[in-house]
Amino acid sequence: MKIAVINSGSSSIKFQLFSMPEGEILAHALVEKIGETGSKSIFEYGDKKREITTAVKTHHDGLKLINTLLREHHIVEHFSELDAIAHRVVHGGESFKSAVLIDDAVIEKIKELILLAPLHNGANLEGILISRKKAPNVPQIAVFDTAFHSTMPKEAYLYALPYEVYEKHKIRRYGFHGTSHSYVMKEAAKEMKKSPKELNMITLHLGNGSSACAIQNGISVDTSMGFTPLEGLMMGTRCGDIDPAITLYLQREAGFGVDDVDALLNKRSGLLGVCGSIDLREIEKRDDELSKTAIEMMVRRVKKYIGSYMALLGSVDALVFTAGIGENSHTLRAKILQNLEVLGVELDEEANRQNALLISKKSSKIKVFVIKTDEELEIARQSEEVLRKTQIIYQAEKYI
Template structure:
């Protein structure tokens, strides 16, 4: 099948073109709405780019299709079998990838209050494709869908029950496409049926989340109503005492928008040591920078706490998986997270394997470790292709 995977953001559109589950081309338009928008397409060993004003998402997608044609990646939009869209928030409405209809569009629109930064941009991509190619099948793959198997006692917050039901305030989780992909990859590496495995998956990038997977299903995850809850991240605070918010408002006279901006964009690694680039944090920590060392200790300590709690929730852990930019490349982070876990849960990190630089999926545990440990590069775009193909094949049955 020929599938275009689209990730439409507020000021950018990124896409990858797959033929029979193999990525053959990629394209992007950045800084939409600015004077110097950047457009680029890569096909085979060639790259084509331009800098010119791009007024809106409609023009951006027209440019992308034009560049894909000019590069000979595609000859016509008509040759596509479907477009798979990354949609951040599906609420409790969507637990599976879904063929997009007008009803689905309106449901995604109704969920904008839960994801005001992401769902409007995701909708723009869907709506523009509908105008450019009205007969082309579109499939929505939701970041939240994988976590809809969480039991109610894990998904609900201990606030008045009636308020939860009326407002939709509950824990939804994110990065589901990534967690689902690496869980399946781990099962293949272990030569086991995913539905028999208990896993802890750690998606560590600028955004970070942990998920407890029991017999192939998500039963707990660190992000909640929004991507702010959970682990310490690049610029997000993660778990904090909620009373900090009224404290800041009453005592420091900060308004709610300033507090929200601080917690989302000025906290985490950046808030502690001034940078959200883990490479810089590790380098500065190795040079005895006190705040960078503190940031690294805080970051890995909180991951370790989640591993401990998820081990208790799962009862038995078969494997732990590191993924995401930091999870895949930060040797020091993996080392610090695993330190001390041999005595508590029987996890034995092989430090030699851990230090080998590789872009391939690999194990980094010792042979006598009770729990297997993997580094698995995530591929959310391929997972969207797989989910989209599943929907398309079901249509023809």
């Protein structure tokens, strides 16, 4: 079964073609700077790699280019030959609690949710609409970043605002990075030779965007990101948790407009705001006070979430580090886990330095894993499950 996974961004397209259920990658493509000067496309298959500098004016042109490359290299003649096309959609709101087969009603609902994720859902939807035109008979599936967190209880997702604000404006915690948290949870469970339903975990997606998730018996019960991806941990350019009154003060006393505050919190804060860089590899090599402070700030935030989630879960079987920083910075992981022995975490320092899969000692009550996330494979797996269920439902209805 061939399933294509498309992540359509505002000026880019990420494409991956899988052979399922094996999860083998048949081809990978990245089209960048769509509609801009200096468009670049990278196409990989097997051990081969091509770079194309042909200008790509629209997302339609980008998908057409990918189709052409697939045909030229005898991988797929046309998108219409695929068994399914899966799309990453950032925001599912309260409407989508799992991956779904896309129809006109789903498209209308995704349109409505653009208000909650204006930078993402509109671009995601464009990829869906173009793909449906190119391959109208191929099942299209939407997989939502927020869906994994739809299991949070009301006391976790509500803010302490008047209830009518939630009812009218749907202001609540949604959480993000759901496909990543879901993927590494399942992989950790495999390593422990147990079902996710038997385990409690804390998963830490640490990258330019970062989030923590408390998982109880295989489901998300709390997560650090909230109504938007701004809340929670300190990130590359996002501030994470702050006193909300700061935004009011900046507008009243410092002359900031709404857009100024938005840009400050989302694009000019975090590591960048404190020490002038978002590259942790570079920051860790520096010896200046602000760089050291930025690292300690990031570590402190993660520790606080680990501690609070341990209290919330009662017992924890595993901690999982993932994403660019979580997978690669052994020094940050060591700082985060320092002094957590009292909570049952014993770090194997040599395994940690080697970025091993398991970095806790055998005697550690809580296992600590470093697992490379694969959101595209998780999307393909969820899409395969949707196809399987759809076929079962179809067969059942056929014989009623």
